[in-house]
Amino acid sequence: MRIGLLAEGGYPYADGESGIWCDRLVRGLGQHRFDLYAVGGSGTPRPLPPNARVARAADLGTDAAPTGVTLLERTAFGDRATRRVYGRRERRRFTEAFHQLAVGLCTEDDATSGSRVTEHAAGGASLGQSAFATGLYALAALARERGGLPGALRSDDAVRALESACRAPGARRGAAAAGLPDHLAFAEHLARTLRPLSLDWYTDDTLGAADLCHAAAGGTTALPGLLAKRFFGAPLLVTEYGVRLRSHYLSAATDRSAPLRTLLAALHGRLAAEVYGQAALLTPGNTHARRWQERCGADRARIRTVHPGMAADRFAEVGEDETSGDPTTLVWVGRVEPAKDLIALLHAFAEVRARQPDARLRIVAVPVREPEADAYLGHCKGLAAQLFPDEAAGAHAVGENPVTFEELGGPEAPTLEDTYASGAVVVLSSVVEGFPAGLVEAMFCARATVSTDVGAVVEIIGGTGLVVPPRNPRALADACLALLRDPERRHRLGAAARARALELFTVEQNLAAFRGIYLELLSHAPVRHRPGDGALFAHPAEAHVPGSWAHKAVAAGTGAPDA
Numbered sequence: 001m002r003i004g005l006l007a008e009g010g011y012p013y014a015d016g017e018s019g020i021w022c023d024r025l026v027r028g029l030g031q032h033r034f035d036l037y038a039v040g041g042s043g044t045p046r047p048l049p050p051n052a053r054v055a056r057a058a059d060l061g062t063d064a065a066p067t068g069v070t071l072l073e074r075t076a077f078g079d080r081a082t083r084r085v086y087g088r089r090e091r092r093r094f095t096e097a098f099h100q101l102a103v104g105l106c107t108e109d110d111a112t113s114g115s116r117v118t119e120h121a122a123g124g125a126s127l128g129q130s131a132f133a134t135g136l137y138a139l140a141a142l143a144r145e146r147g148g149l150p151g152a153l154r155s156d157d158a159v160r161a162l163e164s165a166c167r168a169p170g171a172r173r174g175a176a177a178a179g180l181p182d183h184l185a186f187a188e189h190l191a192r193t194l195r196p197l198s199l200d201w202y203t204d205d206t207l208g209a210a211d212l213c214h215a216a217a218g219g220t221t222a223l224p225g226l227l228a229k230r231f232f233g234a235p236l237l238v239t240e241y242g243v244r245l246r247s248h249y250l251s252a253a254t255d256r257s258a259p260l261r262t263l264l265a266a267l268h269g270r271l272a273a274e275v276y277g278q279a280a281l282l283t284p285g286n287t288h289a290r291r292w293q294e295r296c297g298a299d300r301a302r303i304r305t306v307h308p309g310m311a312a313d314r315f316a317e318v319g320e321d322e323t324s325g326d327p328t329t330l331v332w333v334g335r336v337e338p339a340k341d342l343i344a345l346l347h348a349f350a351e352v353r354a355r356q357p358d359a360r361l362r363i364v365a366v367p368v369r370e371p372e373a374d375a376y377l378g379h380c381k382g383l384a385a386q387l388f389p390d391e392a393a394g395a396h397a398v399g400e401n402p403v404t405f406e407e408l409g410g411p412e413a414p415t416l417e418d419t420y421a422s423g424a425v426v427v428l429s430s431v432v433e434g435f436p437a438g439l440v441e442a443m444f445c446a447r448a449t450v451s452t453d454v455g456a457v458v459e460i461i462g463g464t465g466l467v468v469p470p471r472n473p474r475a476l477a478d479a480c481l482a483l484l485r486d487p488e489r490r491h492r493l494g495a496a497a498r499a500r501a502l503e504l505f506t507v508e509q510n511l512a513a514f515r516g517i518y519l520e521l522l523s524h525a526p527v528r529h530r531p532g533d534g535a536l537f538a539h540p541a542e543a544h545v546p547g548s549w550a551h552k553a554v555a556a557g558t559g560a561p562d563a
Contacts, residue, residue, distance in 0.1 A: 004210035008217035097138030102165035104132025153191040174262030219244035241285035286456035309510025315444035331423035345429040348476035443501035446494040464497035
């Protein structure tokens with residue numbers, strides 16, 4: 001089977017959790033051929049197995065062609081993305097298509113035909129969603145024939161059409177207040193978001209050759225999959241371990257005006273709904289992501305939860321050693337950012353120390369490049385210094401702080417295994433989470449856990465750890481003390497957590513699920529014969545039976561003898 005893998009974040013050009021998952025999928029399903037479409041990728045790709053190749057790569061942040069692709073791909077990219085301006089006929093087609101797209105973005109669903117959830121549950125789409133889809137595919141058809149879409153999306157024609165749609169009767173209340181700076185900024189964002197429409201992958205040896213398109217995320221990443229279904233009939237599978245629409249809402253820049261935020265939210269909401277509506281199957285990584293998809297109109301009958309696979313072997317030695325770990329130490333591991341709520345954790349630990357003076361807390365930070373992470377880390381260190389002054393056992397001893405801040409990979413915490421093995425209880429204090437991978441790693445290590453009830457935490461824990469409300473330091477402290485003071489309960493919960501993680505969250509479970517899903521989707525998809533592709537089932541079985549009748553049937557394309 002030939003799979004068009006639409007990789008989030010630019011795999012194989014970029015690392016990260018999504019890239020690691022894509023690499024495991026490609027290497028684990030070696031019987032299939034993978035054509036990689038790296039949306040947002042540039043640089044030098046990582047080595048690929050024999051069953052994978054980079055079909056196309058595009059950096060959506062610049063107009064330059066990405067590095068690491070062939071000269072032919074680089075030339076095709078530049079030709080289609082920067083082709084001269086449209087003539088009169090193409091301008092008319094673009095204006096009509098963009099008007100439909102803009103009307104779909106600016107139309108308020110509640111003002112026309114009820115809420116989106118009700119409409120999709122009834123089997124239909126809202127007027128705004130239908131107009132958006134009509135305009136999107138009309139723009140794709142124009143880009144397929146002529147290219148040049150990025151420049152047209154930034155043109156005066158596009159800005160005027162957007163302004164007209166924003167001020168039309170029934171438009172979203174926030175969009176109606178947009179001014180010229182908002183329209184220009186939105187046009188620029190829209191050109192980057194829809195850039196995949198102008199890339200050179202409409203040919204028979206790219207999207208046209210895929211038996212199935214598998215998008216590793218929604219939104220812009222899944223756009224080539226929509227094109228493959230629209231123009232070539234290839235089924236679309238969408239896997240989301242972190243919902244892109246949710247990420248957009250959380251990362252909305254506060255320096256943008258309210259009308260611009262309204263337009264951006266409408267764009268990403270419409271695109272998510274179109275992806276969910278056209279996908280043959282959606283495979284969210286947890287129930288939390290599944291609820292987001294259903295809220296955006298996805299059909300429940302086409303949703304199947306597939307938990308992300310994680311490597312369990314590296315944690316086997318720690319998980320099998322029930323006696324490892326300091327019985328008085330709490331461990332926190334993750335990215336240092338406000339969403340992790342280390343402030344609440346430090347206040348909770350202050351109460352733990354008041355009731356159990358020998359308790360200690362290790363905060364192990366995963367290295368990040370964001371500049372704001374250093375500011376937040378400095379704030380947390382300052383708070384820890386105020387809450388926990390350095391203490392010494394005697395008059396001649398050096399004082400130590402019961403809270404330590406370390407970096408993963410450093411001398412104190414060289415590996416994740418060593419970090420989890422050092423403590424008795426692993427704590428998660430977040431106020432926002434998707435699928436907390438660190439929690440699963442702690443379960444692989446047979447560690448008892450105390451977590452806040454956010455994201456997919458309850459689904460992951462499943463009764464094998466303690467869960468408390470977020471932003472509640474006292475409840476967090478009570479749960480930590482309950483486990484620190486009860487070693488038998490701690491070991492029992494840790495063993496149950498490890499058994500659950502090995503059953504649900506391993507790489508093998510993930511690969512087995514997608515191996516079956518690929519075959520299932522292809523078995524229900526219409527047969528598409530491509531002359532000369534050399535596929536195993538390119539010709540019907542009758543073609544191998546001696547006799548002139550079989551050859552006549554094959555020549556006629558019926559696959560059956562004449563009556």
